[in-house]
Amino acid sequence: MKFPSVFRTAAPMRFDIKPRYYDPVREEIEQRTSQIKKDLEAQGLLEKSDGSSHDIGSYGAGIRGSFAQHKGIKEREGVNVFASTAMIRTFIFLLLLGSIFGYVYLGPVIFEYMGYLLALGAAIYFFFRLKPKKKYE
Template sequence: MKFPSIFRVAHPQRFEIKPRYYDPVKEEIEQRTSRIKKELQAEGKIPLDGDDLDSDFYSSSIRGAFASGSQIRGRSTSPFNSAGLMRLVIFVLLIVAVFGYIYLGPEALYTMAYLIGGLALLVVFFRIKGKSGK
């Protein structure tokens, strides 16, 4: 009998291999078909396809997306919503709290707590005001 637990017990992972089937005849037919199609397109006997996903013409849409640093289309980001800025603000507040406690004592922590609470209330107030004004 198994006792109920709130913790997950690790189970050994099973090895599953999914075989890939290789058909040399089918691959040769596809290569010949694509080569003949390219030759006919080069001669102008058949029109060029814009959505041809052949390996020579295919280019990934993700190439350079990470290096360019551009946003994903349709997603609007604000510097105030980014996780990096939030981490920076928390880190700075912790550093200020530690040095304030060392130099000024517990009064610095209470003062900083009141200031942060007041700023949080102002942010909530303006967000509620902004939503009701729309």
């Protein structure tokens, strides 16, 4: 027995196929005629089709060999190492880990030391970032 509810629960999805008309005799005739056309084209007795016909075997040609030509993920060139999200996450994790262990061992004075280190790191970063690059390197 189901109790009335304000909220609507999700019902399971049902499998529903609406069948199309299928004529196996007609399908076999089309396959035979396309095979005969391919044989005649291979022998040279029939000129090549212009591509407007609906050949059954023409679908696999675009897919065949595409996965074999894949060369993997390309490395990005010229990207700063510190700009990657993994490096930033690692840096934040080490900063938090250092602050926790420093607070346990040294007390609140660790935040002052970490502030000095952070200011020194920022100064070094901006020094190399704003330094003009040489033209002939």
